[in-house]
Amino acid sequence: MSDTIEATGLTKRYGDRLAVDGLTFTVEPGRVTGFLGPNGAGKSTTMRLVLGLDAPTAGTVTVCGRRYPDLPRPLHTVGALLDAHAVHPGRTAVSHLLALAQTAGLGRGRVEEVLGLVGLANVAGRRVGTFSLGMAQRLGIAGALLGDPPVLMFDEPVNGLDPEGIRWVRTFMRGLAAEGRTVLVSSHLMSEMALTAHHLLVIGRGRLIADTGIDEFLREHGDEAVLVRAGEQDRLARVLRRTGAELSAHDDGLLVRGLTAGDVGKLAAGEGIALEELSARRRSLEDVFMALTGDAVEYGVEYGVGA
Template identity: 60%
Template sequence: MDGVIEVNELTKRYGGTTAVNGLTFTVRSGRVTGFLGPNGAGKSTTLRLILGLNAPTSGTVTVHGRPFRDHRRGLRHVGALLDAGDVHGGRTARAHLTALAVANRIPRTRVAQVLAEVGLSGAAGRRIGGFSLGMRQRLGIAAALLGDPPVLLFDEPLNGLDPEGVQWVRGLFRGLAAEGRTVFVSSHLMSEMEHTADELVVVGRGELIAAESLPEFAARGGSHSVTVVTPEPAALAAALTAEGGTVREADGVLSVTGLKAAAIGELALRQGVPLHELTPRASLEEAFMELTADRVEYTAGGAR
């Protein structure tokens, strides 16, 4: 299954405003790629350009070597969830998906299949106007899956989902990537990207900041921590603090900054404290905040 997305010098201007400026990156199949950036970074505009919903001012974007508009019966090639609220509230979930299936020459049997996959079989006959945001998100994901496409795009798919729904989406995305599909997910939830994404494309004010693996990007942040698990957390925390480390504890697990893993291990040995885990970690959220600090369009208090 091959569905590589190629973005080359992509630019989009609206009058005097540049929403996307010279973006170049590749989204590969067989992995989940997170699409990150502050508010106003141009993420939604980029997704619309990929889908041919907006025409670029300059540059190109292709899916499997061709502009998306050149693919007949688009849902068989790319499935997308851009706005869960962009549906006719008077239709039932079944009618909405059936209309999409007919327009794209997709067997109607797929409607029941995808409704079951997203957990909406029991709501198939209900009007969408009565759905919660979480149910609309599930319906949008069902529409994206309808054509069994090799490429899937999702814009903030976790909005409105409960914890069970978030876990389900995480497993769904990783399962789709394991099947060889291209999964491109825009999200502002760093914790979910840490659990879900293999690679990242990070933008700010319409320009590319990074396109690399998640560990590579996280390691670019200046702040690193070490996770420590020990049966004697209080004793070790006191010793680490005395050595100049900063220690945070949650459920018996220590997160240590200011000391490297080797120094922590040596200190534990001297103190006679056993260790069950000693893992250096780079924070995706900290790296994101550091590397996008000068690309934020709006900040708290109105500062620009």
């Protein structure tokens, strides 16, 4: 049985609102799959459908070849963190995990093991209500790991964390994938996904926009440009425009599309124009994401894209 998450024509409608619209994808083991989309795109709804918390209006989704309600030992098959705050604040970390463990026939030893894995062993007896957001996220990850499942799902695990916490989550997720697990991570932090994910699923308004490796995604959509600065910038601009290159202002220089850095350097040298800077640039994952999903946001504002 393959340790995958597979959706086919997955659709969810709430009254007149179509939250998930015919999604078909496979999340493979051995890599971190970033699940990206604007707020309201359907990421959390899709995860709830995977975990059987909502029933699809149409289509199917399976984990390791079975619907979640049909899994004989679900905690041993898929672990999930959807809401780090979904813990009674009066419980201690260890008592919260013990309650989860008992539903799956696991003992205190496994609870202590996962607390150690996420760095919470020294605060196991503290009440969760006193935890910082980062500690709460770690506790949620510990809960997902209890049954040592091959499939793991995390909804916005770095939301609100400080840089140290974000780095820890990134390293931990990639370590889980390196063990051969299937790891699905939703996020709206594009800079972090660029460092964490091996593969991307991008959705907007519930529809699949991209299903590809992150390197392929950037190669396909992240057009290259050249940043150039020169003392005779106006003259250089005229020379470059004669070639048909596309120019735009960038800081105090020019961003050139349609020519390589070598091309720009040769043209400048041929005209005797001294360059102060010449560097190749590629659009970031965030730039590409905004370009692809700009028409798929749920709410817009006058001077940009809304939350």
